[in-house]
Amino acid sequence: GQNIDQPTEMTATEGAIVQINCTYQTSGFNGLFWYQQHAGEAPTFLSYNVLDGLEEKGRFSSFLSRSKGYSYLLLKELQMKDSASYLCAVMDSNYQLIWGAGTKLIIKP
């Protein structure tokens, strides 16, 4: 079966750095997405990786290793507004998005 694993919850301090990991086992691979979802709201697109390596976008960076079936989302200079769930999703060989359950990130002052 297809599977996406992420930690259920993480806690970090305002101003710090946090890394949210995602491992996947899917039928084929056509890219990995990270979405941010605030409580009660819809997911919003953060990043897309299809090649190995690091993609940087402001305070957020996303890394991919296809051989390891592994990605992480790195958030720097954490702000209180970064408190949200972060969902990892992989596009499989049928171009369907396989979603993880999300990592709830709690930011403390």
Add this chain to the structure above:
Amino acid sequence: DAMVIQNPRYQVTQFGKPVTLSCSQTLNHNVMYWYQQKSSQAPKLLFHYYDKDFNNEADTPDNFQSRRPNTSFCFLDIRSPGLGDAAMYLCATSRSPGQGADTQYFGPGTRLTVL
């Protein structure tokens, strides 16, 4: 601004009373999706349309149906809502179904409560 719009944002219905959720988009995207998301769970794909070509996920209950009368609009019908259907319903769009960089953009969601 181009966007995905869902109405209503909050819907309360009674057990067994049919309900329709709507989604519209100004992005001119070919593909529209309906997801169901329960608390702390991953979004679950119910249906998707590539243009007017309808695709039903294998495990979507018969209680759920969908219509896409034109490119801009898509509807989700729940014929006889049960308590287990209480969830957030998310509509998303993308340009095309088969390209790896084809990002899905979400509307704000409709929170369905079943009494």
